């Protein structure tokens with residue numbers, strides 16, 4: 001008798017780790033800032049900062065998979081970053097292209113589902129094709145959803161959402177917060193629990209302004225290329241000390257627990 005083949009679970013399509021501690025935020029969003037200052041502090045060109053920042057991303061994605069984070073949203077290029085010198089803009093475009101070329105296989109193998117959030121227009125067709133390919137190839141992965149915010153702006157996202165609501169002829173009284181949320185790029189995902197900003201700036205720079213309404217903010221002076229797994233752990237530990245009230249009082253929260 002021939003034994004039936006053992007059904008091997010494909011690790012890439014397994015759901016996010018179950019039984020993970022509640023204390024790990026489900027959704028972390030990161031404003032990866034400070035590449036330029038990191039380079040300047042070392043007397044290097046800004047492009048070197050971007051290169052090191054990109055390498056750093058690798059280990060942060062891995063750490064998120066390991067910690068059991070379900071969704072990681074990274075701010076890679078804002079709708080305002082087009083205002084930078086053309087050479088730097090080109091470099092940032094090339095970086096994403098290289099990341100897709102070099103990292104896609106590993107990300108796919110590690111169960112990462114890549115999504116693009118942001119405006120497709122203005123992105124060069126060749127790069128856009130690669131982005132779409134990466135999303136398509138990894139769409140069934142379940143271990144970590146990686147939202148890459150590229151040519152992303154929070155205000156622009158809201159404008160796009162409103163335009164589509166009007167195109168869909170939604171009556172005014174049906175426009176609720178829930179409906180608007182469903183028209184955002186992240187419509188099927190929970191809002192970020194924690195937004196991290198590296199390099200010390202105390203602003204959100206047009207990042208997830210709808211979804212981040214109740215996110216906990218963590219700002220560290222550490223520049224993005226130096227924000228390693230340990231720094232991520234520190235951010236999560238600080239998040240775990242926060243009390244998320246969502247408008248309620250501590251007494252109410254005590255009563256709920």
Ligand code: IPE
Pocket residue numbers: 032033034035036037038076077078081092199
């Ligand atoms: C973040 O680093 C990368 C992008 C915005 C694309 P910066 O390039 O903004 O670095 P600083 O803020 O100039 O140090």
Ligand code: IPE
Pocket residue numbers: 031032033034075076077078081201203205
């Ligand atoms: C925010 O950083 C955008 C990204 C990290 C992609 P910026 O460096 O562009 O933000 P500002 O200009 O200092 O607000």
Ligand code: MG
Pocket residue numbers: 033034035
């Ligand atoms: Mg910056």
